Amino acid sequence: MPSNNVTRLPTAKTPESEKITINVGFVDLGHIDLLVAESFYANRTDFIRTAIRNQLATHADALKQAVARKLLVLGLQHFSAADLEAARASGQKLQIRVLGLASFGADVTPELALATIESITVLGALQASSAVKAALAGRIH
Incomplete structure (x- = not known):
């Protein structure tokens, strides 16, 4: 199970960027x-x-201070069903805080996510099935 202080690389191919749309005069x-x-x-x-x-x-200094203050994992954090099952077996509820990308494997069910995740804060991108996102909607900040 990933620690909130350890950055883990996802096992599946992850896009290098997120597409955004902006309006410019x-x-x-x-x-x-x-x-x-x-x-x-x-x-x-x-x-x-x-x-x-x-x-x-x-704004690098202000960003570093904010990351430290909010206890954010910087980079990529991937959760598989095995990671969440380990959390459930240990009786842990995860408080996920990521600046970058948080991703959940295709093997993660909405029921497993609800049973093991207390809250999610992602500054960047969250990749999960639409069913997992819908199940966790009230826990995503």
Whole structure:
């Protein structure tokens, strides 16, 4: 069973990124397109990723403090049915806190998730079957 202090790699192939949609004003979009046309960036996505990374770097100290304060696991945390069965056997209820990706194996049933997970806080992405997500909806913060 994963510890709340240990990052585990998922066994299945995990996407490297999450798709998001943003609205950008026309003038800002024109400026981005001009920078792309002038070869400062390969494309709009390259510009946006760079802008995000620059902002994250600007706030790096505040982010580190918040991660420590909230006791978040940084990175990837994967839970299989065996992990949750081990938690159930030990009488533990999991409080999952992840900054990155929390994923649940296809073998995790909604009943098992409800029996073993007290709460979930994910800043990033949560990957689970729609049935598991629906079962845990009241426990996801």
